[in-house]
Amino acid sequence: xxxxxxxxxxxxxxxxxxxxxAHADLVxxxxxxxxxxxxxxPTLGKVGVVTGGGSGHEPAFIGxxxxxxxxxxxxxxxxxxxxxxxxxxxIKAADGGKGVVCLYGNYAGDNMNVKMxxxxxxxxxxxxxxxxxxxxxCSAGPEAREKRRGVAGEIFMWKCGSAMAAxxxxxxxxxxxxxxxxxxxxxxxxxxxPCTLPAVGHPNFxxxxxxxxxxxxxxxxxxxxxxxxxxxxxTARDMCAIVLDDHxxxxxxxxxxxxxxLGATPLNELYILNDTIxxxxxxxxxxxxxxxxxxxxxxxxxxxATLTIMALDDELKTLLDVEVRCPAPF
Amino acid sequence: xxxxSNAATGDIVLxxxxxxxxxxxxLSEIDGKIGDGDHGVNMAKGFGMAADRLRDGSYRxxxxxxxxxxxxxxxxxxxxxxxxxxxxxxxxxxxxKSDAVDSTAFSRMLHAGLDEVQSIGGxxxxxxxxxxxxxxxxxxxxxxxxxxxxxxxxxxALRTAAEAGRDSTIDLVAKIGRASRLGxxxxxxxxxxxxxxxxxxxxxxxxxxxxxxx
Numbered sequence: 001x002x003x004x005x006x007x008x009x010x011x012x013x014x015x016x017x018x019x020x021x022a023h024a025d026l027v028x029x030x031x032x033x034x035x036x037x038x039x040x041x042p043t044l045g046k047v048g049v050v051t052g053g054g055s056g057h058e059p060a061f062i063g064x065x066x067x068x069x070x071x072x073x074x075x076x077x078x079x080x081x082x083x084x085x086x087x088x089x090x091i092k093a094a095d096g097g098k099g100v101v102c103l104y105g106n107y108a109g110d111n112m113n114v115k116m117x118x119x120x121x122x123x124x125x126x127x128x129x130x131x132x133x134x135x136x137x138c139s140a141g142p143e144a145r146e147k148r149r150g151v152a153g154e155i156f157m158w159k160c161g162s163a164m165a166a167x168x169x170x171x172x173x174x175x176x177x178x179x180x181x182x183x184x185x186x187x188x189x190x191x192x193x194p195c196t197l198p199a200v201g202h203p204n205f206x207x208x209x210x211x212x213x214x215x216x217x218x219x220x221x222x223x224x225x226x227x228x229x230x231x232x233x234x235t236a237r238d239m240c241a242i243v244l245d246d247h248x249x250x251x252x253x254x255x256x257x258x259x260x261x262l263g264a265t266p267l268n269e270l271y272i273l274n275d276t277i278x279x280x281x282x283x284x285x286x287x288x289x290x291x292x293x294x295x296x297x298x299x300x301x302x303x304x305a306t307l308t309i310m311a312l313d314d315e316l317k318t319l320l321d322v323e324v325r326c327p328a329p330f
Numbered sequence: 331x332x333x334x335s336n337a338a339t340g341d342i343v344l345x346x347x348x349x350x351x352x353x354x355x356x357l358s359e360i361d362g363k364i365g366d367g368d369h370g371v372n373m374a375k376g377f378g379m380a381a382d383r384l385r386d387g388s389y390r391x392x393x394x395x396x397x398x399x400x401x402x403x404x405x406x407x408x409x410x411x412x413x414x415x416x417x418x419x420x421x422x423x424x425x426x427k428s429d430a431v432d433s434t435a436f437s438r439m440l441h442a443g444l445d446e447v448q449s450i451g452g453x454x455x456x457x458x459x460x461x462x463x464x465x466x467x468x469x470x471x472x473x474x475x476x477x478x479x480x481x482x483x484x485x486x487a488l489r490t491a492a493e494a495g496r497d498s499t500i501d502l503v504a505k506i507g508r509a510s511r512l513g514x515x516x517x518x519x520x521x522x523x524x525x526x527x528x529x530x531x532x533x534x535x536x537x538x539x540x541x542x543x544x
Contacts, residue, residue, distance in 0.1 A: 076407045079366060084412055085404035108507045109409040112450045116403065116412055139511070200367045219366070221511040 001196065001301065008198035012055045012077055019062055023327040026066045032089040034075045034082060036062045041071035041094055047165040047174045048072070048094025051103050051158060052087050053110060054079040056197075057218065059328035060297040064158050066326025068166040071100075074117075078197050078300070079219050081109030087117030091128055099127040099171035103157050103178050105150025106134045129175040133157055135185040135308065137246045138215025138224045151218050152260050152297040152308045153185030155330065156320070163322040177315065184311040186243045190235060191216035191223065193303030195263065207303075214238060218262075218299050218306075232269065236276035239307045244284060249311050251285040256292070256320055258308040263298035265305055270294070273305055281309070289317060294329055332481035333432040334541040336425055340389030342537030343398050347381035349533045350374055350526065361522035364509040369410065369522040376406040376414075391431075396422035409507055410523060413447055413460065414530075420446035433471075433481040436538070440468045457505035458516065460523035467492035467531050482542055485535040492535075496520065496528035 005011055016036065020029055027036050042048055052074025053061045061073045071094035074082035082090075091100045100121070104110050111132070118128045133150025140147035161178030169177070191213040194203035205220035207213050212235065215223030230238075249255070259270050259277065270293050281288055289312055297306065312320065324330070350357075350373050357370030380398040389397070395418045403415030424442035426435045444464055453459040455466070470491030474484035499521035504510040509521070 077368075077372075080368065080372075080408040083404055083407040084415075086407070109407060109412070112409060112412040113407060115450055116416070197366065197368070199371065200362070204362065204366055217511065219508070221508070222513075222515075 003198060005198055008201075011198055012075060015055060015058070016062070016075055019058075019327070026325060026327055027062070030089065030093055032086060034086040035072055035089045035093060036065050036075060037072045037090075037093045038065045038067070038070065040067060042096040043071075044096045045098060046096045047098045047169065047171050048091070048096055048100035049103065049158070049162045049165050049174070050074070050087075050090045050094045050100055051154070052076065052082040052090060052114075053105055053107075054081060056195075056300045057297055059295070060155065063328030064155065064326050064330065066324060068322055068324040069162045069326040070158055078199075081107060081113050084113040084116035084120065087113050088120040091117060091121045091126060092124065095126050099129065101129045101131065101161060101165070101171060101174050101178060103131045103154065103161050104133065105154055106132045106146075106148060107150070127171060129171050131157065131161070131175060131178045131182060133182045133185075135182060135187040136217065137186050137188050137242055139217060139221065142246060149217055149221070150182075151187045151189060152258055152306045153182055153187050153310065155258060155296055156185055156256065156308065156310045157182040159322075159324070159330070160316055160319040162324070163319040166322070177319065181310065181316060181319075184316065185308055186247045187306055187308040188214075188239050188242050189216045189218065189223070189262070189304060189306040190214055190239060191220070191262070191302060191304040192229070193264065194220055195300035195302040197300070215242070216304065218297070220299070220302070232272045233276040236273045237280055239273075240277055240280040240284075243307055243309050244281070247309065247311065249286060252287065254287045254289045254312045254317065255281065256290045256310045256312055257281065257288055258292040258296060258310075260294065260296040260306045260308075261298060262302035262304040262306065263295070264301040264303045267294065270305055273307075277307060290320065292330070296328065296330065331432055332542045332544055333430040334538055334543065336391050336429050336431055339391040339537065339541050340384065340394035342391060342534060343389075343394035344381055344384060345537050346398075346530055346533045347377035349529050350377040353526075353529055357522055357526055360520050360525055363519045364504065364512055364516045365522060366508065368408075369526065372406050372408060372410060373526055376402045376411065379405055392422045392425040395419070395425075410526075412450055413523070416446035416450055417443040420444075433475045433484055436481070437468070437472055437475065440471065444468060451506075453506045456502060458499050458502040458509065458521045458524070459506060460521070460527035462499050462502065462521065463492050463495040463524045463527040463531065466495040482539055485539050489532050489535045492528045492531040496524045499524040
């Protein structure tokens with residue numbers, strides 16, 4: 001594959017540098033070049049909201065820094081957790097004196113680095129609460145939800161948690177709302193083609209031509225089955241069934257829907273998926289409050305898509321509809 | 331009673347860095363089979379950065395270990411940065427204030443590092459991680475000293491157990507970390523973390539052995 005890169009070992013530095021130049025009205029860098037900070041952060045008297053994760057998922061994670069959105073993001077290597085120091089620096093940058101909530105995804109490295117950053121922040125006198133996203137249905141069974149990975153549902157968690165903090169809620173209220181948001185999310189990924197870390201040079205997983213992998217993870221983690229490629233409508237119905245069967249929502253529930261491309265799938269195909277997904281959700285007696293279709297949480301140049309469905313109550317609906325400004329088209 | 335001098339052994343950390351850097355491609359190759367293939371690159375980067383800070387002077391072992399741990403923790407992310415970071419800072423903090431390190435103090439140092447790794451990790455023996463090297467190595471050292479072996483002979487036991495522990499990971503199915511997503515497909519290859527941990531422990535044991543005095 002042909003790429004726009006300068007040096008495979010400097011992909012993250014060059015990405016962040018270009019990102020900050022593009023969005024200087026909304027974001028800035030501090031002393032640590034691996035921490036992207038909202039231009040207006042920290043806000044005195046507001047709970048800070050941070051996240052962090054490996055690079056290669058743009059616009060996640062850095063694209064969700066902004067006004068009424070995340071205050072700071074720790075940036076890792078491609079597909080690799082940020083350091084504890086970067087999480088710690090993000091927490092310090094977001095601290096407005098009312099504590100900081102760290103909303104991140106369930107991966108071994110992130111869990112360790114956030115835990116260490118939380119200890120370091122405690123020495124600075126900053127209280128940190130955490131919420132760990134685990135919305136990826138196929139990464140573990142319903143009896144082991146705590147083992148599931150976090151994927152695109154994190155965006156809804158960030159949005160609701162950030163809006164709650166912007167409204168002046170205290171640390172525990174922000175944490176509880178972000179926890180509720182992610183508890184109400186279920187996601188699934190389907191893969192049609194793999195991706196390659198530039199420094200490695202070859203794909204570290206394969207998807208055979210003519211096949212689709214159902215339940216694939218954001219870094220190519222194996223899904224629950226590989227089957228012959230089928231139509232968009234059949235794929236969409238499969239995705240809805242897996243997500244909604246796990247969800248178990250009652251008739252008449254309102255939901256938000258997020259369909260994200262994984263990097264190399266054209267937008268029109270995401271709309272083709274949504275055509276069936278929307279019909280399928282309504283056929284199950286649910287009401288769609290809002291739909292987001294686009295490249296919200298990608299995996300380098302992976303071909304595929306994710307579907308996230310969040311069940312809404314009045315509070316989450318209000319928070320989801322708060323106007324924000326951030327580099328991601330959200 | 332055999333012991334070594336904390337003040338005169340900081341260069342053991344340089345030897346560790348050399349060993350890791352020499353095995354950079356090998357560690358990445360193993361990791362590439364069931365992980366994302368960056369273990370050697372990340373380890374060599376972290377150990378190399380620490381070595382650069384230590385090459386210009388003479389450091390106590392505790393200072394050199396602290397520098398290494400701090401660099402790994404603050405510059406290398408992923409899972410290995412924090413795990414090895416806390417292990418080495420744990421080693422550093424537990425070395426005795428007095429200069430002489432005997433086998434009792436050395437064992438205490440190993441346990442302090444292990445405790446730190448377990449406090450952030452959550453893996454156990456058999457999960458196909460660096461603990462499959464570290465735990466049997468410490469147990470073998472303690473068992474040897476407990477049955478009256480000299481410090482030097484206990485270090486031989488530590489090395490042998492570290493290498494056997496590393497080799498044990500071939501037949502294991504990963505239970506934690508990225509390789510665990512592969513289930514049974516993770517069987518049949520060495521764990522990269524267990525392999526780098528064996529390199530570290532063997533180099534540590536060799537270095538200490540050369541500095542032992544009675």
